[in-house]
Amino acid sequence: MVVGHYATALVAKERDPKTPLWIFVVAAMLLDFTMSAFVLAGIEKMAPDPAKSGSVFERTVIDMTFSHDIVPVAIWCVLAALFVYAFTSRFVGALWAAGLVAFHELSDLVAGFGHYVMGPESQAVGLALYSKAPLAALAIELSI
Numbered sequence: 729m730v731v732g733h734y735a736t737a738l739v740a741k742e743r744d745p746k747t748p749l750w751i752f753v754v755a756a757m758l759l760d761f762t763m764s765a766f767v768l769a770g771i772e773k774m775a776p777d778p779a780k781s782g783s784v785f786e787r788t789v790i791d792m793t794f795s796h797d798i799v800p801v802a803i804w805c806v807l808a809a810l811f812v813y814a815f816t817s818r819f820v821g822a823l824w825a826a827g828l829v830a831f832h833e834l835s836d837l838v839a840g841f842g843h844y845v846m847g848p849e850s851q852a853v854g855l856a857l858y859s860k861a862p863l864a865a866l867a868i869e870l871s872i
Contacts, residue, residue, distance in 0.1 A: 747821030763795035
């Protein structure tokens with residue numbers, strides 16, 4: 729869904745031309761940038777499981793507790809809005825930034841890996857199509 733996330737930044741820029749595009753791009757990709765940093769730091773996990781069979785998506789073991797679960801995403805939305813407002817003094821840009829972070833999560837709930845409310849011990853949310861039906865997930869992403 730990477731291209732789709734970037735495209736949402738362009739929509740925000742069209743609606744709010746006074747806020748710099750790079751702010752919307754960072755907001756749209758904030759969850760993935762955060763996950764990448766957390767994976768590199770060993771806080772989150774993303775690795776293929778050699779014991780599993782199937783496509784790369786189906787074999788990937790992923791833990792996105794602090795970057796993509798519902799509770800942390802709500803916090804990331806607020807932090808993105810606060811950062812944008814502090815940096816630009818633009819309330820509209822801050823709202824767009826929070827909305828882009830939230831829309832990223834909603835998109836991932838449709839076509840992405842499994843998500844939880846707050847960690848694997850909590851309620852699972854989303855369709856987890858990357859793990860369960862990767863071809864369907866890719867078809868959804870290509871159609872958007």
